[in-house]
Amino acid sequence: MSAPRAFIFDMDGTMVDSMPAHARSWEWFRQRHGLDMPVDEILRRTTGRNGAECVRELLGADVPEDRAWELVGEKEAVYREIFAEEFREVAGFTAFASQARGRGLKWAVATGGDRHNLAFVLDRLHLQADADARGDMGLPGKPDPAIFLEAARRLGVPPPDCIVFEDAPFGIEAAARAGMRAVAICTTHPAAELAGKHVIAQARDFEELTKKNFLESLHA
Known part of the structure; x- marks a missing residue:
């Protein structure tokens, strides 16, 4: 890989x-x-x-x-x-995103949400993405791959060199259609609903991914 x-x-x-x-x-x-x-x-x-x-x-x-x-x-x-009033990240996300950037990886947000929701989330996480692609850009929602492909384009990275992190079946499908590998984050759906040949890992949250040395395994 x-x-x-x-x-x-x-x-x-x-x-x-x-x-x-x-x-x-x-x-x-x-x-x-x-x-x-x-x-x-x-x-x-x-x-x-x-x-x-x-x-x-x-x-x-x-x-x-x-x-x-x-x-x-x-x-x-x-x-x-x-x-x-109840803002919370998926466990371990901020640390994981920071560690990824420390390893020289770019990262983007690809969401069906709008610019206001994106700004709201990034502001509270105290993070800045390298790029984003959103539903209010006129892009169709998932499982159409357009949002992921636009994120890759804005990052300047070919789709096969991107890994998508998703919690929903339509997102997992969109990643496959974009020609990207995927990681299933099982917060809202069981692992069985987030499977596919392109899915390289499944975890409850980013703390679990970190415990599994996911980042280290990518460069092994």
């Missing part, structure tokens, strides 16, 4: 333990818009999608683009308010 040149991290559920806060903000959205759909179903139908795709999935394909982004912007503002 060739040594990688860059890591690409999904954000929600991978870098930060934000899915409970997203669930609560989707509950707010559900009540506000009279959606007769349980939150578990909303989460299942919106995973990996960009904001406009989420709104159209829930309220109908005829919602105009500008209105869809306006509606999801309201929901994400509620999410940030909720998560600000």
Whole structure:
């Protein structure tokens, strides 16, 4: 296995333990818009999608683009308010990202979320990514590989030299379609749902990856 040149991290559920806060903000959205759909179903139908795709999935394909982004912007503002009170990273992420950079690896964030959510997370983690690719750039959500490919392009690293870190099946699939190796972070789905020939490791969190000497193994 060739040594990688860059890591690409999904954000929600991978870098930060934000899915409970997203669930609560989707509950707010559900009540506000009279959606007769349980939150578990909303989460299942919106995973990996960009904001406009989420709104159209829930309220109908005829919602105009500008209105869809306006509606999801309201929901994400509620999410940030909720998560600000309970903010937490996925265990070991900050140390892992810093160690990766110390080994000369670039890293990017690739998320279906918007620039406000990304800035919110990086500010609280006290980190700065080398690049990012987001759903509000007009990129389709996962499992389309576009977000990962754009992150690699912005890093200036060929896709085969990137490793994706993901917590969701659509993200694992998107990594495969982008021609990238992947690491499954099993915060929201069991390992069996995050498998594939391109998946080179699975772990509960970044503390476990570190204990397994994952970074050292890449250059062995």
